[in-house]
Amino acid sequence: MRLVVIGGVAAGLSAASRARRLDRSLEIVVLEKTPHISYGACGLPYFIQGQVRSLDQLRVYTPEYFARERNIQVRTEAEVAAISHARREVALPRGERIHYDKLVIATGARRDFKRIRGADQPHVFKLDTWSDAERLEAFLKAKKPRRAVIAGAGYIGLEAAEALRAQGLEVILYEAGADVLGRSDPWLTKIVARHLERCRVTLRLNSAVTELPACDLAIVACGLKPNIDLAADAGIELGRSGAIRTSDHMETSFSGVFAAGDCSETMHLVSGSPGWFPLGTTANKAGRVAGACAAGARERFAGVVGTSIVRVCGLGVATTGLSEQQARQSGFDPVSVSIEALDRARYFHGRATEVRLTADRRTGRLLGGAVIGEHGVEGRVNVVATALHQRLPVEDFAQLDLAYAPPFSTVHDPLLVAAHELLKLLH
Template sequence: MKIRIIGSVAAGTSVAAKARRNNEEADIRIYDRDYDISYSVCGIPYFIGDEVEDLETLNPRDPAWFKKRYNVDIQTRHEVTDIDHDTKTLTIKNLDTGETLTDTYDILVFATGASPLTPNIEGTELGHVFHIRTIQNAGAIDQFIESRKPKTATIIGAGYIGLEMAEQLTHLGIEVTILQRSNQVMKHLDKDIADRITDTLKAHGVNVLLDQEAVRITETEIITSKGDTIASDLVFLAVGVKPNTALAEKIDVKLGKTGAIAVNEKMQTNLPDVYAVGDVAESFSVITGKPLYRPLGSTANKMGRIAGDVITGGNSIHRGILGTGIVRVFELAIGQTGLNEQEALAQGYDIETLHNIKPARAAYLGGKEIIIKAIADRATGRLLGVQAVGEEGVDKRIDVFVTAMTFGAKAEDLFHLDLAYAPPFSTTKDPVMYTGMALDNAIKKQNKLLTPKELQHRMEKGESFQIIDTRAKNQYDKSHIPDAVNIPLAELRNKAKDLDPKKPILCYCNSGVTGNAAQNILRQMGFEEVYNLSGGNKNYQVYRK
């Protein structure tokens, strides 16, 4: 069996490795037009910022190592330029010599990855403008910084790699500007969570310009769509990637709705004996079952292993993804999985939304707060998505949520998880458990939640609320919601008689716990429409900035 793989980064090498483990007799060969194989794209910003000292650390394997370990031939600087699927023949060009050769296959795997998008901006071809995608990019950027000593840099795009680069360049003492055409950073997050990241970037001296586009790049500056001029000795294009499908399209491989190659759960395309894996291939959502494209090395490795197993007689299947991601931005970790609020609403779900603000571990040991935004389906209680921001413990919680959601957990299931507890690591009621409890109460027991966004929307429509601040007077005096009346929880039972039972009531505290207690008191006293402000005053004040 002749297995031919086009592409030798995470997905392609995973196909080859798994196929070889299953079958010692298969003839396995990989072609790649690049210089390097199996490297860590995600590690490049940390090499640029000197957290990774040696570039070879991101590129530890070469074709010779792969040949010795797996008996797989990898031919770099060899570009597959044409395919005849009727005769199963490849045409390959040696990019170093210009020589053209042919090869045949029984099984063909597209692992051609994705390429960084180049926005339609005058000046992107200039020598100080870089993409952040390959080991060659990394080496060129490092050499530029070392030789030219840039003082200013602009990053066009505010996704994961753009934010990582902002952090690392700031650590190098370079003045950084982020230019983003939408009104928030990190499009996979809801704006109320993304704004917390913007605040952190600004606190570290990063100039964040939202709702603006670059229209021209010169040797020393960038001109924006609003006519602003940004001094820039160095420019990075980080506006996203596009799957490399052109070669596959030549033989009529079908693309999916996302623009990537459509595959089934066995990574098979519409053509017999043709597979696609990694950043060139489309995945699907565990939540909705619909196509989803989130190019990540972890997903690429998984897809490659599945294809390698299926090709050699195994029965592995791809179970979909949640679109999980995590990024570090200075002291913050930001994680997300599943649907955000806007995506859930667009899919037609009737959602309950909770902002849970809790310490990651015991406060008396210095535990710092995590802000968790969780979204559940009111009809079924199923957890649909989670976003989390904090200085510690975010990765642990996101992974717990991911595991639960992968197996279809409902909000109520989270409370029953037997999570590890000791004060240095968690709290007795872990933020994950409390998230499930509060969401379940909101869904089943009518402990209604109202987000700051929903409150503003309803008030703009002319609705009127009795707003009760249940905190101590000194906290109320420091900051509170406009028109709120300060009634500390201990006084609420006596003063409830002064409230109008026919008018909606909104209770709030600092983060939500005391507001929920006040809500329960009023509900027990017969007040019917009582809300607790999701995330309390802390969340409201961030939202209103």
């Protein structure tokens, strides 16, 4: 029995490792098209910023480690050209064919540059892969650019903005949509925009970049697409989001073929619909389940609640679940509150933190939340995320037994203050 995994970063290697743990006799081959596997891609902006001194600090495991410790064969620079499921084969460019019994597709995502005229120039970069970061860093050192343009105010665009500001560049950040972070949340966008202004990043909303503006350096952080050509060409079904559709065992429409990570859909546990949520944490979880099921186990990946966090010029910005607009689009009757409160006791340098919670008027169920601040943001959004996993009503949320001591929080935690405000609107 041979398991072939296409893709050697988060989802692919999680799948391979999990399969090995469950089946010691399986032959496992991972095919990675780039020279680099198993690195912390989320750290790339911090390499550009100077927080990570060398890209090697982001490397987690080497192909040799996988061979020696996990009996997993990892081949780099091995791009798969086609999948032939009838023959249970993947084809490599030079005519090599590799048979599989089980297949995991973890081909990730890619940037679609085509819509931007001028994006083929040498001062235009992405910030998605090891090589992207390597090239960008070399360019920064060699050319000392002063004026940067970033296209896309998703998390990569915002992290790139922080990184380039830290390196002293002028930054103009263009976003095609009306909101940052693709969240449809004017409240959040307003706070982030205000903060960016303070940090002297120019944010231009509703400004799709179709032609590259004059600048010394550009980063394309928009147009992310699931990498599905290989799967689609093989006849594997896609979902409505355009990513590969899977069951909760991460199995595709082809029996024995699994998909995980940024190329595939994930169930959103609040909206109840599958969608495309390309994040490393999700890739690891889904990959793990794909690997387990490829090895014959019957594990499930229930889905996500849509949690994300990003640091924007020092400010923590975290969201989970649905924004009010997203909730309305998902058929709920949403109501929201926003509050500002101290994140800790004042005498422990407590600073303002902003919390927004959204609930469904009909059922009283919590639907989403956002937390913005300097301290404790990740912990608070995780509490909301945990509640969302279990469809907690706001009434119960307001009574959560959260930890309090002055160095850590306030006696009325900002989350509970927001929940009580929300309750007033629900009754």
